[in-house]
Amino acid sequence: MTTSLPVTTALLYLNGVSVVFDGFRALNNLSLAIGRAEMRAIIGPNGAGKTTMMDVITGKTRPSEGDAIFAGRHDLTRLDEASIAQLGIGRKFQTPTVFEMHTVEDNIRLSLKADRRTLPTLFARKTAAERERIDALLERVRLKDQRRRPASELSHGQKQWLEIGMLLAQEPQLLLVDEPAAGMTDQETADTADLLREIAETRAVVVVEHDMTFVRDLGVKVTCLHEGSVLAEGPLDQVSADERVVEVYLGR
Amino acid sequence: QAQKTIKVGILHSLSGTMAISETTLKDTMLFLIEEQNKKGGLLGKKLEAVVVDPASNWPLFAEKARELIAQNKVAAVFGCWTSVSRKSVLPVFKELNNILFYPVQYEGEESERNVFYTGAAPNQQAIPAVDYLAKEEKVERWVLAGTDYVYPRTTNKILEAYLKSKGVKSEDIMISYTPFGHADWQTIVSDIKKFGSSGKKTAVVSTINGDANVPFYKELGNQGIKATDIPVVAFSVGEEELAGIDTKPLLGHLAAWNYFQSIDTPANAEFIKKWQAFKKNPKAVTNDPMEAHVIGFNMWVKAVEKAKTTDPDKVIDALPGIEAPNLTGGVSKMLPNHHITKPVFIGEIKENGQFDVVWKTDGLVAGDAWSKELDGSKDLVADWVEKKCGNFNTKTGKCGGA
Amino acid sequence: MLNVHDISLFYGASQALRGVSLEARVGEVTCVLGRNGVGKSSLMRAIVGHRPIASGVISLDGEDVSALKPYERARRGIGYVPQGREIFPLLTVKENLETGYAPLKRRDRHVPPEVFDIFPVLKSMLHRRGGDLSGGQQQQLAIGRALTTRPRLLVLDEPTEGIQPSIIKDIGRAISYLRDRGDMAIVLVEQYFEFARDLADRFILLERGEVVMAGGPKELEGDAVRDRMAI
Amino acid sequence: MVPRPEYPVRPVALLIAFVLGVLLLAPAVARADAYTDALARFAADSFSETEAAIDGVAASGHPLAADVVGAVREGRLMVRAADKAVFIRDPDGSFRDAGTGSPAAVQGADLKPVRLNNRVRRAVEAAMGTLTLRSPDRARRAAAAAAVFKSRDASALPALEAALAAETDPAIRRQMQEARAAILLTRPEATPDQRAEAITVLRARGDQEAVAVLRNLPADAPPAIRAMAGDAITAIENRIALLRNVQNVVYGISLGSVLLLSAIGLAVTFGVMGVINMAHGEMVMLGAYTTFVVQEVIRSHAPWLFDSSLFIALPLAFLVAGAVGVLIERSVIRFLYGRPLETLLATWGISLILQQAVRTVFGANNREVGNPGWMSGSFDLLGLTLTWNRLVIIVFALVVFAALLVSLKRTALGLQIRAVTQNRRMAGAMGIRTDWVDALTFGLGSGIAGIAGVALSQIDNVSPNLGQGYIIDSFLVVVFGGVGNLWGTLVGAMSIGIANKLLEPFAGAVLGKIILLVAIILFIQKRPRGLFALKGRFVEG
Amino acid sequence: MTSDRVFNRTTIVFLAIVLAAALLVPASNLLLPPGSPLHVPDYMMPLLGKYLCYALLAVSVDLIWGYAGILSLGHGAFFALGGYAMGMYLMRQIGTRGVYANPVLPDFMVFLNWKELPWYWWGFDHFPFAALMVVLAPGLLAFVFGWLAFRSRVTGVYLSIITQAMTYALLLAFFRNDMGFGGNNGLTDFKDILGFPVQAPGTRAALFAASALALALGLLACRAIVTSKLGKVLVAIRDAESRTRFIGYRVEHYKLFVWVVSAVLAGIAGALYVPQVGIINPSEFAPANSIETVIWVAVGGRGTLVGAALGALTVNAGKTWFTGVLPELWLFALGALFVVVTLFLPKGILGTFLEAWGFRRKRPAPEIIDEDGVASKPAAAE
Ligand SMILES: Nc1ncnc2c1ncn2[C@@H]1O[C@H](COP(=O)(O)OP(=O)(O)OP(=O)(O)O)[C@@H](O)[C@H]1O
Ligand SMILES: Nc1ncnc2c1ncn2[C@@H]1O[C@H](COP(=O)(O)OP(=O)(O)OP(=O)(O)O)[C@@H](O)[C@H]1O
């Protein structure tokens, strides 16, 4: 963190990031900046590197080149997953991953923003405030009836919702949301868009989605990735009018 | 308490790593008890064997010993093989005041009131063997190869001191220890080969234990080390162990024991015949620890008859001085130090897995509880008759411990 | 072709399907619609044999297959694209496709060409391990793999999930092509309403494990179904 | 009963002196007398007398001398207790009078063979050496030269010179020259030139024994010669030191192949199927016992087949262990897929049962499994001693490995096995007969373990505990190499084997093993998923 | 997965039994006459005490295996280290009563010609120091080992096997006579503990009570841990380790914490075990012993703590009984027990019992198993 970092006001700044797997460039000199209360939609063909980009930001994958700076100070490429999460970066995975053995409620409780150190966790007590917060979140993701069921019993879509709930519980500064609408009905998709817009009023949100209706609902700047780098950027209408985007992504 | 039978405890592992050696001893005891019962039992009562399985697990030995004595009320226990199993049960025998007959050659350095050692002490096996090699085979260089535990360590300490006292130089002694169950002997055998090719006659004194012997001998055979080049004398390899090896390449290697199945005496022939009948196996072999149990059992029977009771205190007092014929033509005697007198034989391995006796001591050798070669113990004597002490220090005139 | 009659299915004590019936005919696409957690995937699992049913009958060409093991059903011609892709992660793309050879005769053991036509990316990634692919690529692979078994009944559980728009269109075209080829019955679970509407020859709508609506393309035209799906 | 012989004179010296005397001056009559005198000493039943008798017989130059000495070696020289007459029992069972060589009609029961001990055997070797230096049989001459080299006795020199002059075979000539060099070097009256030449010959021989001879150079030799000998010793020792390193690596490979063999079945049941198979060792044991049974049957019914016993045992062991494996899979393991840790509990139980079953059937003792002739002994390769059985095991391990690799990677069954173990449910939906594949895979892993048992029976105990000795190492190898990667198992086994053998000379067997274990623990820190870790995004959730 | 209260019904019942035993068993042994039907015979005392120590060991293994998913195949090492620390204290208490009457050196050092006491034996004549080492020796080893392994993210079988390698290396090391721990014979022939003769009935009773108390306290401590929020984090780690990291938990710290706690409990169990069985030797380090401990846990019911203790008691009592009654066949019986438990009581004795009697709401199946016994998790995702 002491090395000279590019000065930036962006909350998240990816600078020339490349990721190479056995010679295959999943990300290719990718640069991207996300502002403090900005929502950004990311689109791009399958295999364009969207998930890999999130992997880089959350510390799952180390880039071969480039850096990822958070809040102008933290070089994410040198931190481990837990530190990055503690900095305030939360993530929803492409395929829902929840704690199957825990109840829905416990899944949320574990995700709540709190002291993550070992001993404080050992002595943590349930508080009324915590309970209220959990209730509110369960209400929001419509899993209140399911609260005592183990997460393993949820259907695919319910898990998606639970994971969104877990993400909200962390109250991160930056939310990375990978395909939130997959497996949801049209109504739920619209609902999710509302939710994200609401969150983005105070936080930064990066959404990856292939559902164009959803992206349109979000009404935010869109970045289209292709073969690991930015292909086009701008309002959705502009991007979707781009010949290359139509060619590789939208189809005719 | 008027019991109808006299119970005898048998404490040998029937499973786990030691089962290989100990199972036969359990059978030996069953055989001896059956024979005794055919003769009418003891004190007019039948003997009853109580068999338990301590499963080669040392704490379990203590537990089972306690069970035999406290719960089954046995009059005496015949058992144990490894030193550690004996060490484990010792406190139990002391506490509950019972008798253990221990049939295996061991490192010595012990004499307990409740234990009778019918196997060889180091001076009844190791030292005569070395003498033989030095004299007969003109051996000048020695490899002391053993498994890393107390028996080989102590034996090798004693032998090293003994050899040095005979003028053997340090560079002519090579000592090597291996873990239990060591299976890969390539390096060590080639080291031995190298050590032995200096021009001086070399021999290996092996205190390698149990299972490790088979791969060791196989490797010796394969690397072409013949007994005429570098003889190996072993203290833990008997007929039983050889039964699992192809002995052709081992022709001429040696073992030192107090008994060999091949020894041609009427007593032995009869014993072998009855044993094979008992086992229903005409090929069943006999070995040294079995003979030790035979002697120990007969001594116990005589002592009980002499004391007219199985009460351990009385039997313990009656035992020293009791004599029982061994199977090789002599008469062994229980000494005040609770060890017995035994003849020592050196046998060469024959092609049929038996031993050919090539040398024996003139008479019977008395077992020493304390080795004269070790600094810590040369002043100690054990005498449970006069001094009532297992570790009487002749210098200070005091009985140690307690 | 496939006839599901009045089946019910339990997870432990909780019932996921109550008396569901469904029919799928060769040359038709049968859509299963419904919100999250209503039992669509459970129905598919019952059809392919991954969950036992508690009552009812599932028959294939008139033969009752309800008690058969999954592989026996697969050998009778059921091909399955599960929700969540379930790629064999350590097998290469090629090997993943080749697992579909198991029920085939020796001369059929090759990947049908239409797979690479619809999903050209698979061709370029034949030697990449399945687990390394991106989510959408895996989904494509899962469909390709099911087609390799030359199914007579293709069961697709949300096949468009995570796939880029252009390929969704291709998949749509492929499904119509396969339907029109007339040797295959297709059961499609889909939340993407328009996609389903464009393809469906008949449909059922599930709610809490029960069929609450069924019909043909006409019923889908209006907003009735759509509204029911939106709570 | 057993005598304690004492020896004042070096027997070989005596013997060779005799031979010399005989060759040069003694009349035939003296020969016959010396011969009968010597023969009589066999009757004394004392090792020292026997030894003297051998020397005497050999020295007598009597035509029967070689026959008699040969008969002693093979325990065919018999003494009749009643009248101390000595007979040779020929291999066909007929008897000859040892004194005259004429056939004798005697009762076998009255006769006792002359007994041997190591010293007598050595005397026999030495006597045979000198007696056969000019034997027409090439192998005998070679053995004779080796025997003289070993005995290094000055008085054999003339005989040796004579033999050398007549010898045409270059290899044997060299051996004889070496023998002569060994004698000359230590002989006090040898000239410096002779010694220099001897040193050169010995240096060329270049082994440990040559060093031993060179070390025996008398201290009064001229400094130049001493320096030359010193040089030769250093040169040889350097070479030997180098060879030892190579040797250690070879030993390591051999140990590695044992580890590989014992682990390879586990690489299937555990590595591929994910069953924590604690009964793996018992499968190895079953293979070893199958070998034992096969050999037992062969011994009693068809002894001529003994040399091919292993080839018969291999398929049988595969079938026996494989069948037991299939049985275990069908009756227990198949209920436990998806609960890998519980397989630990069940297979542990199974291993206890199998061990005790074998103990009940075959007894707790070791059972004898013999080496077929072609697997015994050793051979020299550029100064390295390699034993045949180790070599066979190395080759065998690699063959088994290759076969398994091919069947998993190149066959349809292999693909199905991998698919089933990665996602059993989905594999079923693809039409793969999961239960059939499961049983077959477990059977395959068990069968391979059984095959390993056949090989291990050649170097280790065949006892109910056999398997226990290998289970820890096997798991270590599979895990160290990387679970699920066959190449990892190969490289893991070889590196553990070689590291072990390179450490052993420095640290000793016990400490060496400890160091190795600690090194593996530390290594796993660097590569938490083994040597050949599976990489990729699927590995981490 | 577990009820949130420290004192759930099973725990209360079990604790009550253990504590009652702590009082009643010694009382019956000491106070009742031998003829009385309620009298606990002398020979049972060390036996029962031994079982309790094993039970504590099993609880410690269940803490890490059942809740944090760390399968240790080397926990015997911590048990043995605690045992050795206690054994060393007991050896020092022998003083001049050894066979050689050497005031400084234990017997085995005398006859192997050691001249002075090695430094690592210093201090063991003081009980407080020895007691500290009982906790510290296993604790420190666990800390170092765990710190390395968890930081490097060694998980699953890799971790299991290196724990096994650890205990195996210790086994070999302690076998070496040069190490100064008595080699294969280990430490034996103990006389006094805290001034009381180890074999006296009173001491036996006290040791039994102490073991029972240690088990109760250990169990409570573990209950407290697993019912806390930390316990939930552990379960989360067990199910989805990397997911837990993405929420911000430092997985390695959590694992290290329970790992060390568990090792210390094992050490205490070992320390109480040694004076009751009267010997500690390197075979306690044998990997097979550690595997057996894991098996007790599985038999009792993994992830239930009380079940682990029950499993240890059941298996060991069974072993005692079988080895006496069926000396030649007991391995069949024990082996069959293990197979039967896995097949028919997949949740262990306790889990099955509780389920059958409806003591608790139904717990979720550990994995989603469908009818042909197939888990929904792909094997490689581990
Ligand atoms: N560990 C890996 N090894 C090899 N290739 C990888 C690895 N991880 C990702 N890839 C490749 O990198 C590319 C980018 O993958 P990524 O998952 O980021 O795509 P994506 O944009 O998220 O696609 P989708 O929309 O399908 O989710 C893909 O082609 C994928 O196959
Ligand atoms: N393995 C399981 N164990 C217990 N209950 C389950 C299991 N899988 C699904 N369920 C329950 O069964 C019901 C139906 O689930 P199913 O997966 O069939 O829904 P779905 O219609 O496919 O939903 P989605 O659109 O979210 O995929 C849900 O309420 C879910 O909670």
Ligand SMILES: [Mg+2]
């Ligand atoms: Mg993606």
Ligand SMILES: [Mg+2]
């Ligand atoms: Mg679904």
